[in-house]
Amino acid sequence: MQTDPSSTQLRASAPQILEASIADVEQRLAALAQALLERDSRGVDTAAVELQRALATALDCFSRHRGPVPTALRQRLAQASGQVASQRDTLARATAALDRAIEVLIPREAAVYNARGAAALAAHSGVVKA
Template sequence: MTATPLTTTSVDLEQPLQDVESCLNLLGDALHRRDSQAIELHAASLHAALARAIEQFSAAARTGTVPQGLRTRLMQAGGRVAAQRESLARATAALDRAIDVLMPGEPSGLYGASGKSERKSALGGAIQA
């Protein structure tokens, strides 16, 4: 079995894609460690690497020369970005809920400006008669 020779386009696209994959790995590790400074650093690096890769891939796509293997890897990287974004969104929502439990909002009184009760029942809604 012989390897497919690398074209100039393949070589040009390989490095930006490797940069994206590397940044994704570093960001994933930082998320796993819950290291906020590393998350910020690697998220910024990933943003820049994605911008470079998309620019390179877009230019290559205009000439119709993006190899299928690199296209597949870029799609997989996009899936990993989406998964990390979802993971971060879930962690943020969990943190927001924990903060709400630990630091509930100040009660504003028994009645709102419209005269309706602002207190909530045990079921979470106002009781209607």
């Protein structure tokens, strides 16, 4: 029984393809972490899109892979997954903090943008009118 040399090459290069896809995910995660650290909103947007693409590519590579995934690659993938979860948690906390800050600056209950709201604000402002 003869084996096709190209399929043998493809099987031999499969771990390298998986390695490259995980390395790309790790690189994109690092770029997103850096953009978050620098509070660079455009950089965060760009890094997030690139990370999504890298994750999709890695998922595709792993779904096409036949046979066992080397332990080191599984560990790196698990670590990358943990980093994604951590960054998601950090973003959720930052969003909640921003929402609280906006609520303090612009309360939802205050209707000061109409005549009735201005009168209500004046009544409770502590200013005495003679």
